[in-house]
Amino acid sequence: MNAPTHPFASDLTLPLTEIDVADPKRFELDCWQPLFSRLRKESPVHYQTVGDLGPFWSISRFDDIVEIEKNAEVFSSEPSIAIIDPLPELDIKNFIAMDEPSHSLQRKAFQPVVAPKNLTEFESLIRSRTRAALESLPENTPFNWVELVSRNLTTQMLATLFDFPWEERQKLSMWSDAAVSDERITGKADLTLEERQLMAVDIFESFSKLWQERLDDGVESFDLIRLMQKDPNTKDLINDPVMFIGNLLLLIVGGNDTTRNSMTGGVIFFNENPSELEKVRNDTSLIPSMVSEVIRFQTPLPHMRRTVTRDFEFKGHRMKEGDKVVLWYCSANRDDDVIKNPDSFVIDRESPRNHASFGFGIHRCMGNRLAEMQLRVLWEECLDLFESIEVQAEPTRLSNNFVRGYSELEVVVKRN
């Protein structure tokens, strides 16, 4: 008798009603693709009652996700954009989990810092820091790419955006990790509720201090704290600690966990597809297109969630007020109705920007051009500096249904 090779080998045979689509282990083992392929075919608008996080709807097709994200009135982002609801003991709020008009008012305050015009000013700084980080890597010796490159560079970027004290910048990635380590989405008790509450206090205290120091100091700067202080819609945010911490965490996670994992994913994809690396080595004008393909193939955030505001029929399914609707971006990015040959990593595909990783509609990723720029600079420098970046072992992936990422990727680099 052939025993199943892994716990999800039955994804193609069990009745769909018995499957927990959100099981974080499926992402840890990187075996989520067959289930979502089946959902797209057999039950693209799927209602699940089983599992710890049920009941909820799973939307797996690209076009259906676009349609739902267009209808923000029926499909609300409150109270949460992850499958799980906020805990009453840790109920922080932020603009991604708010509807109009409040959402746009707050988002607009932050948007200028990540507008491409402003990013141009940052680019040379990002490049020199990226170069320095890459030049300091050990040669011909295995090391963890996640730690020394991905995590290091995204933490530096965050510290730059906040103008955060440089020597304390590790706090930023620590907070980012903690924010997405709720055991309901990881299936593991990494941090206790009390530890996470203490961290929220730490965030508030650290940023309150910076806030007070910068208040009316007359310095012209585009850092996120001064932008908040300048904008009428956010200038008093510090008086609302729940919203203050929430928005800070949103910017920290948004600018950290996502790009960090695309920085690691790219190395893995090129090791699996050496001919694609050759293409870009031979023609570096393909780098922007390659960056979009890495972001699609990685899909750093596998899902976003909406909540139905009134009884509504969607594609023949009757959704009820209060129902959770989970939009599986990871599945949309493998939908061959929209993306040709979606399970292949092809760096020069037609319309590479047409992917689901940034979401759609009013909540579409605000920092998308910053993410693309960081990845472009990283690869321009890597191609210039290294002859090869060889993966030594299978990566260690996160058990998490909200962040598709890595904690370890052992590589060896060789200089040109």
Added chain:
Amino acid sequence: MTDMMESVVPRIIFVQADGSQSEVEVSRGHQSVMEFALESGIGGIDADCGGSAVCGTCHCFVNDPHMFGAIEPNEEAMLGLRPDRENNSRLSCQLSLSDVSADTTITLPEFQM
């Protein structure tokens, strides 16, 4: 007379943020201005979502707003997020090429996001 009518083909003058211009004769077809611009090799438009008015990266400024159909709520929502929004802002994917009845100017923004 008929010959003359047929020979008058309206043009779109695309103006880039740096001031450079391209004039393109409007070909027949039921495309959006965004698709037409991309096919004509006009830069400054990203059109990430391919024309569904859900990304906001085909933003442009139109000189003759009255020439085109009204702004639908979805388009308005996406335009509302642009830091460089003006009264004549539009998403070019929502502008129908068949509405271009006379020469008109469309200006591209400094950046798309």
